Amino acid sequence: MAKIILTTDVANLGGPGDIVEVKDGYARNYLLPRGYAIPSSKGAEKNVRTIRRAQEGRRIRDLDHAKEVKATLESLETIQLFAKAAEGSKKLFGSVTTGDIVSAVKAAGGPLLDKRVIELREHIKTVGKHQVNARLHPDVQAGIRLEVKPKQ
DSSP states (O other): OEEEEESSOBTTTBOTTOEEEEOHHHIIIIITTTTSEEEOOHHHHHTHHHHHHHHHHHOOOSHHHHHHHHHHHHHSOOEEEEEOBOTTSSEEEEEEOHHHHHHHHHHTTOOOOOGGGEEOSSOEEESEEEEEEEEEETTEEEEEEEEEEEOO
16 A cells, blocks of 8 residues: 555545545556555655645635636736747648636636646637636536737
């Protein structure tokens, strides 16, 4: 059995900062490579509070909090995101990720979100205006207006 510290929510196992024991193969082949956990040590156990604090800042606590975050997101103007694009073309090199969107929302003065709440209907691979949804709570979904511009 391996003793590990979870860094994110893992179904049927625990939440960020929880110290759990799992089978060696599960830790070595699944949790550790994906960054869902770190090996437990005295130094790492001291960092548990830091892990919990970082996750708490992004977590939506309840329905009322989700509604507040939705109001904040929808009050923002169109969020601008810069990405590398082919010169004279609307095509991007690669695509816009949920992490890019979360960073752009934060830079525009919006709340800090977890990238897992962002829902992309299809990959954003072109310059222009796009609509993205954020599922903040099972009952609350917010629309985010996004404008992708070519990086100079």
